[in-house]
Amino acid sequence: MLRIDRLDAIGRLQQAESNIKFLTHRVEELSLLDSVTGLPNHRHFADRLSQALVLAQRHGHIVSVLFLDLDRFKRVNDLVGHTGGDEVLKQVGCRLQGALRQGDTMASMGGGRFIILLQEIKDVLDAAKVGQKLLGAVNAPLHLSSRELFLTASLGVCVHPQDGLDAQELESHAESAMYRAKERGGDRIECYTTTLNEVSLERQEMEGCLREALKNGELQMYYQPQFRMDGRLTGAEALLRWNHPLLGAVPPTKFIPMAEESRLILPIGEWALREACGQMAKWNTMSPHPLQIAVNVSVLQFANGDWDTCVARTLLETGLDPTCLELELTESMVMRQGHEDLVPLHRLREIGAKIAIDDFGTGYSSLSYLQRLPITTLKLDQSFTSMLQNEDPKTSSENIVRAIIQLAHSLHLSVVAEGVETEGQRDMLELLGCDCLQGFLLGRPLPADAFEAMLEFVSTKAFLKRATETQEAVRVPRSTPNGRARGSQ
Ligand code: C2E
Ligand code: MG
Ligand code: MG
Numbered sequence: 001m002l003r004i005d006r007l008d009a010i011g012r013l014q015q016a017e018s019n020i021k022f023l024t025h026r027v028e029e030l031s032l033l034d035s036v037t038g039l040p041n042h043r044h045f046a047d048r049l050s051q052a053l054v055l056a057q058r059h060g061h062i063v064s065v066l067f068l069d070l071d072r073f074k075r076v077n078d079l080v081g082h083t084g085g086d087e088v089l090k091q092v093g094c095r096l097q098g099a100l101r102q103g104d105t106m107a108s109m110g111g112g113r114f115i116i117l118l119q120e121i122k123d124v125l126d127a128a129k130v131g132q133k134l135l136g137a138v139n140a141p142l143h144l145s146s147r148e149l150f151l152t153a154s155l156g157v158c159v160h161p162q163d164g165l166d167a168q169e170l171e172s173h174a175e176s177a178m179y180r181a182k183e184r185g186g187d188r189i190e191c192y193t194t195t196l197n198e199v200s201l202e203r204q205e206m207e208g209c210l211r212e213a214l215k216n217g218e219l220q221m222y223y224q225p226q227f228r229m230d231g232r233l234t235g236a237e238a239l240l241r242w243n244h245p246l247l248g249a250v251p252p253t254k255f256i257p258m259a260e261e262s263r264l265i266l267p268i269g270e271w272a273l274r275e276a277c278g279q280m281a282k283w284n285t286m287s288p289h290p291l292q293i294a295v296n297v298s299v300l301q302f303a304n305g306d307w308d309t310c311v312a313r314t315l316l317e318t319g320l321d322p323t324c325l326e327l328e329l330t331e332s333m334v335m336r337q338g339h340e341d342l343v344p345l346h347r348l349r350e351i352g353a354k355i356a357i358d359d360f361g362t363g364y365s366s367l368s369y370l371q372r373l374p375i376t377t378l379k380l381d382q383s384f385t386s387m388l389q390n391e392d393p394k395t396s397s398e399n400i401v402r403a404i405i406q407l408a409h410s411l412h413l414s415v416v417a418e419g420v421e422t423e424g425q426r427d428m429l430e431l432l433g434c435d436c437l438q439g440f441l442l443g444r445p446l447p448a449d450a451f452e453a454m455l456e457f458v459s460t461k462a463f464l465k466r467a468t469e470t471q472e473a474v475r476v477p478r479s480t481p482n483g484r485a486r487g488s489q
Contacts, residue, residue: 034108036086037093045107049117049167063160064127066116067174068134071152071186073112078303084144095137124159124191131155131189152187154178163192179203207262209244210255214268218243221275222445226438229430233458235292238276239445265298277318279448288459294326299333308344322352331363334373349374371411378408382419388428405433
């Protein structure tokens with residue numbers, strides 16, 4: 001009996017020992033793998049790269065490091081949720097691996113970032129060709145449940161020995177080149193050059209500064225007036241400005257994409273909305289007629305689940321009448337959304353807020369989709385305004401603008417022309433039936449105090465005009481066509 005127990009205990013011990021061995025091996029294996037994609041992780045990659053560099057130095061080979069980052073992957077995550085995002089990463093990882101040769105190593109760095117080691121290549125062009133194949137693999141439509149996603153990526157390439165001697169240097173230079181690709185609009189490859197390093201440093205520094213900007217009150221809203229064709233002020237578009245103490249004025253076209261990449265656009269956008277609504281609520285107490293404020297919305301805000309609640313709350317807290325708020329979204333932002341993603345827009349329309357499509361005509365619009373969107377306004381992109389008076393009919397935008405205005409009116413939408421700079425453009429827009437104008441000809445974006453001064457001036461002028469009309473009407477009431485005094489209508 002005792003002997004059987006002992007044998008049993010020995011058997012169990014042996015089993016436990018083998019389990020421990022198996023688990024230790026598995027833990028080691030897992031510590032080298034990325035948990036989402038099952039691909040090698042960065043630790044694994046760094047080991048492989050160091051080994052490859054030793055061999056390359058011994059035999060005089062060229063080695064290349066590629067850094068690939070999915071463009072706007074955070075947005076994909078916002079759209080399909082984290083589980084969906086993980087599935088996207090798995091599928092992309094598989095495709096990328098399929099585009100590589102057996103001897104190449106690819107690792108996932110998490111968050112839509114992949115790093116690739118190419119051995120035995122001839123030169124940087126050879127590496128760029130592989131990069132092109134990888135981008136092609138990312139570009140093919142990806143199916144996730146009922147959705148079809150179109151992804152792009154930015155890719156940076158560097159080669160050993162020209163661009164770096166050790167593993168860390170090569171990785172960091174490939175990453176710098178990737179950032180250059182992103183800054184140039186994404187969906188492209190950039191090869192490393194020494195100057196890239198400085199650009200990347202500047203970018204990182206700028207991102208840190210932007211983080212501080214909101215706290216330090218360096219951000220400011222400017223207001224550009226909008227007018228009806230008869231010259232009456234209808235409101236303003238709120239435009240963000242960043243005044244950095246050392247860099248000076250940083251243009252929004254530079255810092256907004258950066259704010260989007262780092263998701264800082266969420267607190268910044270919320271601040272901008274509150275600032276603009278609060279300001280317009282105050283101005284509406286001074287204006288003889290209600291004015292509206294147009295606020296730009298970033299795709300990240302739009303994709304954020306509780307966006308419409310946040311807008312409604314801001315309206316309530318600032319006291320702005322919802323009908324005095326117009327939210328500007330871009331064409332591509334709304335066209336890519338599924339039916340259910342448009343629910344926040346419908347909710348905002350229900351409370352009376354207006355929705356405009358900004359820079360209309362530059363993106364890809366499905367006309368039938370346009371009809372179903374809960375929108376109120378089309379903002380004609382300034383490129384069309386600037387080409388209105390081109391002599392050559394091939395480059396003149398006159399016919400396109402006419403068609404856009406007719407289309408908008410048939411869908412009961414109003415049209416605001418952006419970037420009106422000359423009297424000629426204004427006259428032409430009037431002839432074509434445009435509803436409202438915005439541009440340097442009528443007024444540049446102004447800080448709040450300057451806009452307020454302009455508003456006081458416009459209100460006083462309107463008041464005086466009305467007063468004069470009333471007086472005239474009182475003096476000669478029979479001169480009005482219907483026999484009633486105009487001022488009392
Ligand atoms: P946008 O919304 O299309 O704004 C119009 C841009 O055209 C503004 O540039 C304005 O200053 C400029 N503009 C107005 N009239 C004229 C004109 O007659 N001629 C020319 N050449 N330009 C004119 P800005 O302020 O540099 O803003 C650029 C873009 O940055 C905006 O384009 C918008 O997409 C984005 N942006 C600005 N403020 C915000 C914001 O608060 N949130 C978000 N998400 N984006 C913003
Ligand atoms: Mg706009
Ligand atoms: Mg615009």
